[in-house]
Amino acid sequence: MAANRGNGSVDDCADAVPTSDAKSALPASGEPGQYRLLVVDDDPAVVTVCAKALRLDGHVVDTAQDGAQALKLLATSSYAVLIADQRMPGIDGVALCERAHQRWPATLCVLITACPKLEVMISAINRAQAFRALAKPFTLGELRTAVAQACAQYRMAEESRSLAQHVERRTVELRETNRKLDREVHVRTGALLLGLVNALDLRDTETHGHSRRVALYARLLGEQLGLAGKELVEVERGALLHDIGKIGVSDRILRKPGKLGDDEWAEMRKHAQYGFEMLQGIDFLERARVVVRSHHERFDGKGYPDGMLGPDIALGARIFAVIDTYDAMTSDRPYRKALATPVARTEIHQCRGSQLDPHCVEAFLDIAQQSLDEVRAQVALSPRATFE
Secondary structure: OOOOHHHOOOHHHHHHOOOOOOOOOOOOOOOOOOOEEEEEOOOHHHHHHHHHHHHOOOOEEEEEOOHHHHHHHHHHOOOOEEEEEOOOOOOOHHHHHHHHHHHOOOOEEEEEEOOOOHHHHHHHHHHHOOOEEEEOOOOHHHHHHHHHHHHHHHHHHHHHHHHHHHHHHHHHHHHHHHHHHHHHHHHHHHHHHHHHHHHHHHHOHHHOOHHHHHHHHHHHHHHHOOOOHHHHHHHHHHHHOOOHHHHHOOHHHHOOOOOOOHHHHHHHOOHHHHHHHHOOOOHHHHHHHHHHHHOOOOOOOOOOOOOOOHHHOOHHHHHHHHHHHHHHHOOOEOOEOOOOHHHHHHHHHHOEOOOEOHHHHHHHHOOOHHHHHHHHHHHHHOOOOOOO
16 A cells, blocks of 8 residues: 555554444535445554545545454444455354445445456456455545445445335325225215116016116125135126116117017117127226126026037126026016025026036035025115125
8 A cells, every 4th residue: 555554643543433323425515426435454554544535535534453343243234435555353244244234235335456467356346246446555636535445336226125115005095096086986986886776676666676686696606616705796787787788778678568579689789789888998897797708608608698518608697597497486576476486496507517517516506505595685775786
């Protein structure tokens, strides 16, 4: 080193004691470019001279005379730069820098080495994960330049981390805002659809309470089939909204007391397509609208509007076909009284493989009759539809 080791007095060696209790790598009252540094060397004179030179640049400098003491300081304060001599008893500079890099990766290391060979210096830099290396003898100007460059690198890394944290916080805030907006849209849209469903139930007096019953029946059958979470909710929503397209059918047809003619049936059957189109663009009902379109499909391919066959029909629509059949048979109609539940169960069993999916039929027949009766009783008390 160009600076004479004899330049430090006995009193100056007291600077080898840590000089501050501050935890941050940037002094609380420091200006941009001023940082907390740690100088480590087993020669007190070298420590003193280096510390004084770096303090002239406005840095707060702590010092240590061996690797063990340096590790204690590193554990209690944040340092922008660690300046360590390579040759020290116990933990040498390379080992110290390695440990510092592993435990405090933000701290940059400047390694001081007495070996003039370039390949040895490069090896030491790589092993120590050091930012720079200074070969002895070096000038105080070289030391200050190396530390200034390390501080600049540290500042850029800090700014990058700060920006990343800011982006992460903003991302979390935006996600929460979007979640709230999605929920608000969901609630508002749900309220609108509920109004339409309940209005339809009032308009089509023959099936009062039908939408809510089939939605709850669909949940029971979906659970029996092992559905859960979002998939189960989508099936329930599709069942609730299945007849929403009847809003587009004229009262002349919808409320006709007698038998419908061929042209009238053709118009009535369009309600599945009408409902499918009405729900277009509502993201959280995308799967439910498939049930709306396909709820009159048959397992044998003889249904409408698409004549789909077997497992090509959406599972929600196959579930609906079973519970709709059950609800139709066990509900009073102007032209007949409700069938007894054993009769309805027998009829459903006979329709498997033709009108109904056999797997869905088997799962339905495994549902306790008490559970189905509880749904009917619940809807009788509160027939208006609800929406999740």
